[in-house]
Amino acid sequence: MSEAMYEFRPAGEGLADRIDGVWHLSRDGDDTPRMIAPDGACEIILHRSEPPLERGGDGWTRQPEAFLYGPLNRVLVLRQSGPMDVVGIRLHPWAVGALGARPSAWRNRAVPLAEILGVEPSRHLLEFARTASSPAGFLDLAGNELDCVLQPPLVQTCVRRLVEALQGGEVTGLAGLAAMAGTSERTVGRRFERACGLTAGDMIRIFRFHRARDAIKAGLPLTEVAADAGYADQAHMTREFRRFAGITPVPARNPAPFDVFYPGELKDAETHSKM
Structure with missing residues (x-):
């Protein structure tokens, strides 16, 4: 199996109530379906290369370049034939409601980011992801934009x-x-x-x-x-x-493809390699 490089950066104090952190994942694709389990958190996904295919009721469809993966309550199955290079903004489980009043409408959906934030903020975040050399660099570039678009509900x-x-x-x-x-x-x-x-x-x-x-x-x-x-x-x-x-x-x-994202001990390391 190809090597996956995973890097995680916790969010700074100004965003830590809404964002767990930002991660970067790169790996070679082998067209093998990979199952990802939900953990209660939503993520804004920004692809720096061709997005993977996602399995749904109508077969396999290509994910958008920039999107929110809404609240998951079932397994997600992805397939990537070429290299994967992606930045993710990991929201806390209680924070997706900061993006809109009805987050349940996004359940089990890859929602294009422009539909939620508008065209310009979505374009800015994708540009920041493709420009930054690390998750820390992305947070430096995108911090103000994220603070503006994430408005926590009273609850x-x-x-x-x-x-x-x-x-x-x-x-x-x-x-x-x-x-x-x-x-x-x-x-x-x-x-x-x-x-x-x-x-x-x-x-x-x-x-x-x-x-x-x-x-x-x-x-x-x-x-x-x-x-x-x-x-x-x-x-x-x-x-x-x-x-x-x-x-x-x-x-x-046995180890699972989603293990790289969730164990807390990985977040203390700058870079993690997983076979």
Whole structure:
């Protein structure tokens, strides 16, 4: 398999409430379908080379050059025959609502950036991505533009606290989220839709999937993983793995194409190589 070079730069203080950071990925394509699991976060994608093909209900279609990948609640399948060279702006899970009032309308969609930001801001960000020599350089060029276009909704602070509680395992269900927020489950659901573009139930399931996959990779028995993660049984966990990763739990012990994006320890390194 070809080598992938991945570099990540955390966002500076002025953007850190909305943007996790900026990454750059380059690799040779081999036309092999690659499955990418959702993790609750949305990303603005800026291609510096020909975009890959994405599998959808109508077959394979070419991604736009500059777009927002909206909130994912299913596996994403990509195929790249030529070199891939791409910059990504990784938003926090609670921050996609800063781009528009109805982020749920972008769910499971590659939405051309011009449709969201307008032609000029979209063109500027793509030019910055193609000009910058590193994620840090991109943030230097694009920081002011990103600060202008990302306008947090009023519910962002509340939803951020709830998302962080889910990520940390402090709460694991909708009732716990409602109790933490001091409001009804229905209100929590509306707030998640407004800030994240996903339902609270989607976010709970996605974070549970990642906890389970981490435990499987650590070598724990599948029955134990299913019980500890809160699945009804191992069959329930298998269905969720098929939805989010396109695989069953057994091969989940192996490295996956999306691993390069998500582990926190990679973000402490300037550059990461993955075979």
